[in-house]
Amino acid sequence: MNGSVRMGRLLGVPLRLHWSVPLLLLLFGYSLGSQTLPARVPGQANVGYTLAGLAGTLLLLTSLVAHEAAHAITARRKGSQVHGITLWALGGMTEMGRPRTAGAAFLIAVNGPLASLIIGAVALGGGIGLEAVSGRGLPAAVLLWLGWVNLFLAVFNLLPAAPLDGGRVVQALWWWRTGDRDRAERAAARGGQILGVLLIALGWIAILRGALSGLWLTLIGLFLMFVAGAERQHATIAPALHGLRAADAMSSPVETCQDWLTVQRCIDEVAVRSHHSTLVLTDFEGRPSGLLRLPRLARVPPSQRETVRVRDVATPASRCASCAPDDLLAEVFEELSPGRGLPILVVDGEQRPVGIITGDDFARIVQRHTLRGTDDQ
Numbered sequence: 001m002n003g004s005v006r007m008g009r010l011l012g013v014p015l016r017l018h019w020s021v022p023l024l025l026l027l028f029g030y031s032l033g034s035q036t037l038p039a040r041v042p043g044q045a046n047v048g049y050t051l052a053g054l055a056g057t058l059l060l061l062t063s064l065v066a067h068e069a070a071h072a073i074t075a076r077r078k079g080s081q082v083h084g085i086t087l088w089a090l091g092g093m094t095e096m097g098r099p100r101t102a103g104a105a106f107l108i109a110v111n112g113p114l115a116s117l118i119i120g121a122v123a124l125g126g127g128i129g130l131e132a133v134s135g136r137g138l139p140a141a142v143l144l145w146l147g148w149v150n151l152f153l154a155v156f157n158l159l160p161a162a163p164l165d166g167g168r169v170v171q172a173l174w175w176w177r178t179g180d181r182d183r184a185e186r187a188a189a190r191g192g193q194i195l196g197v198l199l200i201a202l203g204w205i206a207i208l209r210g211a212l213s214g215l216w217l218t219l220i221g222l223f224l225m226f227v228a229g230a231e232r233q234h235a236t237i238a239p240a241l242h243g244l245r246a247a248d249a250m251s252s253p254v255e256t257c258q259d260w261l262t263v264q265r266c267i268d269e270v271a272v273r274s275h276h277s278t279l280v281l282t283d284f285e286g287r288p289s290g291l292l293r294l295p296r297l298a299r300v301p302p303s304q305r306e307t308v309r310v311r312d313v314a315t316p317a318s319r320c321a322s323c324a325p326d327d328l329l330a331e332v333f334e335e336l337s338p339g340r341g342l343p344i345l346v347v348d349g350e351q352r353p354v355g356i357i358t359g360d361d362f363a364r365i366v367q368r369h370t371l372r373g374t375d376d377q
Contacts, residue, residue: 004086010065011072011082018088020219021061027216029057032145040141052138059146061087063119067153068092070115071108078104081335088223093163097334102176109168113154120150161195162188163227185235192228196221237362240369241333247325249365250346250355254280259289259311263300266310271297278343280353281314288322288345288353290314320345325354333362 004016033053038044068085071094075082083095094112099105124147130140158166167188174184199221206214255274257266259281270279271294281290292314300308322345323332332344342362346355 004088010085011069011076013072013082014084015065016084016086018086021064021087025057025061028060028149029053032056032142036145037138037141040144041136041138044138048138052142056142056145059123059142060149063116063146063150064092064153066119067112067116068094070111072096074108074111075099078108080104080108098181099172102172102181105175106169106172109165109172113157113165116150116154116157120147120154123147123150159195160188161191161224161228162231163192163224164195167192167228182235182239185238186232189228189232189235192224192231196223196225196228199224237366238330238333240366241330244329244365245325246323246327246329246332246344246346246357247355249329249361250325250344250357251276251361252346252355254353254356256280256282256353257292257310259283259309259314261310262306263297263308263310263313264305266292267297267305276356278356278358279310280345280356281311282353287351288317288320288347290316291320291343291345291356317345322347324348329365332357 004018007015007017009015030053033049033056037049037052064087065085068087072082072085075094075096078099078101080099081097083097086093086095096108099108123143127140127143127147130137130143134140157164158169160170161167162171162185170191171184171188174187175181178184199217201221203214203216203218203221206217208214255270255276255278257270257279261269266279274294277294279292279294280288281292283289290311292310296313297310300313320343321332321336321341325346325348336342336344342357342359344357345353346357348354
C-alpha cells in the first residue's frame with residue numbers, strides 16, 4: 001500500500017487513501033455523469049449530470065468506508081487489534097492482528113461483503129421506490145447505480161483468493177477443518193496468486209483487442225499477485241518462529257551512536273568500523289532515540305554533513321517497533337504494522353538497547369526451520 005495518504009482517523013485508527021481510489025472515483029464519476037445517467041435519464045442539463053455524478057462518487061466512497069468499518073468493528077469484538085484502514089481501488093484493506101480462532105476469522109471476513117450487500121440492497125430498493133413515486137429522475141438513477149456497484153464489489157470480494165474477503169473465508173474454513181492456520185494461509189495466498197495471473201492475462205487480451213479497461217484489470221492482477229505473495233511469505237515465516245524468543249533471533253551487541261553527533265562525525269567515528277547496516281541512536285541518558293540505516297547517511301550531501309545531526313536523518317524511536325528479550329518472537333512478529341516494521345529494537349527493563357532484529361535475522365530462522373524439514377509450502 002505504498003502511495004497511501006493519511007486522511008484522518010476512523011474508529012480511532014488511521015484512515016489512509018491509496019492513489020488508486022481518486023483514479024477509480026474519477027473514472028466512475030465520469031462514466032456515471034457522461035454515460036450512465038444521460039442514457040437512463042435523458043434530457044437533463046449537463047450541470048445536473050455533473051452534480052449527480054459527483055454525489056454518486058461520494059456515496060460510493062462512503063460505502064467503501066462502511067465495508068472496511070464492518071471488518072474493523074468485528075475484529076475488535078473478536079479480540080484482534082486494528083492498526084489502520086486503507087481504501088484502495090476494490091474497496092479497502094483493514095490492517096489487523098491475526099484472528100485468534102477460525103470462527104473469528106470467518107466472521108471478520110464475511111462482515112465486509114455483507115455490509116456491501118446490505119448497502120447495495122438498500123440503495124436498489126430506494127432507487128426502485130423513488131422511481132415508483134416520482135418517475136425516472138437523477139436521484140433514483142444514482143441510487144440504482146450505487147446499488148449495482150456495491151453488489152458487484154461484494155461479489156468480486158467474495159472470490160476465493162487472498163487478499164480478497166473470499167480468500168479470508170476459504171482460509172478460515174480450511175483452518176477450521178485442518179487446525180493448521182499457517183497451511184490455510186498459504187492455500188488462500190496461492191489462490192490469490194492464481195487469480196492475479198488470470199486477471200493479468202485477461203487484461204492483456206482486452207488491451208490487444210483495443211479495450212483500455214484491460215489496463216485496469218492488469219493493475220488489479222499485479223496488486224493481487226504482490227499482496228498474495230507477501231501473505232504466503234508471512235505464512236511461511238510464522239511457523240518458524242514458534243517457541244522462539246526475541247533474544248534467540250536478535251543481533252547483539254548493537255552498534256550505537258549518540259544522536260547529537262553530526263553526520264560527518266558519525267561516519268568517521270562509528271559507521272566506518274560498524275559491522276551492522278543499522279545503528280541505534282542513543283540520547284544523553286543512554287536510551288534509544290531512533291534507528292539509523294547507513295545508506296541514509298550516504299545520501300546526505302557532503303556539504304551538509306558537518307552541520308546536520310544524525311537524529312535529523314534517523315527514524316525516531318516512536319516510529320520503531322521494540323520488544324523485550326523474553327518476548328515471544330511470534331507475538332512480536334504479529335504486532336508489526338506498516339508504520340512500525342523492521343528492524344525491531346530489543347531493549348531491557350531499563351530501556352537500554354541490547355539487540356536488534358532485522359529481516360536477515362528472520363530469514364536465517366526460516367532457513368534453519370526449512371533445513372529441519374517442514375510441511376509443503
